[in-house]
Amino acid sequence: MSAAASPFVWVLLLACDLPNLQVEVLQAWANKLDDVPREAIAALAHHIKGWEPLCGFYRRSCLADLNEYINQGGRSFQSWLNQHSVQLLPVTEPGMLFNCNTPEDLANLN
Helix, strand or coil, X not given: CCCCCCXXXXXXXXXXXXXXXXXXXXXHHHHCHHHCCCCEEEEEEEECCEEEEEEEEEEHHHHXXXXXXXXXXXXXXXXXHHCCEEEXXXXXXXXXXXXXXXXXXXXXXC
């Protein structure tokens, strides 16, 4: 099912390279979505380089705005997010956001 066809207010977007992600943390984040201010288009984790755009929840209603941004030549998820209100999700263990991108990363994971 595409995000546009989803009957839900929120869509969870996750990268496939987050091996330390914990289901309990995702559930805790999901349980707090009712508290996210209406003006926030997303609820995302954040790290020193900026938002973690592939680890969090997006309001389905922001899809049209994202498509417009892309159609106008926008390519940076960070730039698009910085134009909007985004709710910060708490990350108690920064290692949870480790991106496993190479065979070396995978070898060092264990």
